[in-house]
Amino acid sequence: MSERSVIIYISESNSQCKKLIDQMDKWEIPYKTKNVTENNKYMKDLQQQGIFGTPATFIESEQDPILGFQKNKIKYALGIENYKL
Template identity: 50%
Template sequence: MSKVVVYVSEVNEPSKKVIELLDDYKITYEMKNVTKNKTYLQELQSKGIYGTPATEIDGDIVLGFQKNKLKYALGVDDVSHYSSLFDGFNS
C-alpha cells in the first residue's frame, strides 16, 4: 500500500476535492493542515512547494486537484491519461 500524505489549507475547494477522492477510494492517508500547523507549512516549503493541495504518494508529489493523475498515482486507475498527448509526436 502506498504512503499518502496530503497537505491542505483551510477554505480551499481543491483540498476538499482531494480528500473526497481519497475517501471515495478508501485510501489511507495522513492529512497535514498547513493553516493550523506552521511546522507542516515549513515542511511543505522545504520541498519547494508553496501551494495546496499537495499530495505526496510514495515520495512523488501531485499538485492541486488533478483527478486522473491522482487516480493513476494511487493505482486506482491503470491507464495514464497523459500518454495520448504525445501520440502525434513520434511520426
C-alpha cells in the same frame, strides 16, 4: 487497491483540498493529512521543497508530489486508473 502511504498537505477554506479529500474517501484510500493552517511547521516543510500551495499529495514510491487536485494523475499514481467513481 493501493496500500501505499499517502500524505496530503491541506489548508482550511481551500475547495481543491476538500475535493481531493472527498475523492480519496470515495476511493477508500487511507491517507494522513497535514494541515498547514493549523501547523506552520507543515507549511515550512513544503516551502523547503519549493511548494507554496495546497493540496500537495505525497504518495510513497512516487518521486514528486502531485500538486493541486489532479484526479487522473492521482488515480494513476495509486494504481487505480481503472477504478470507476
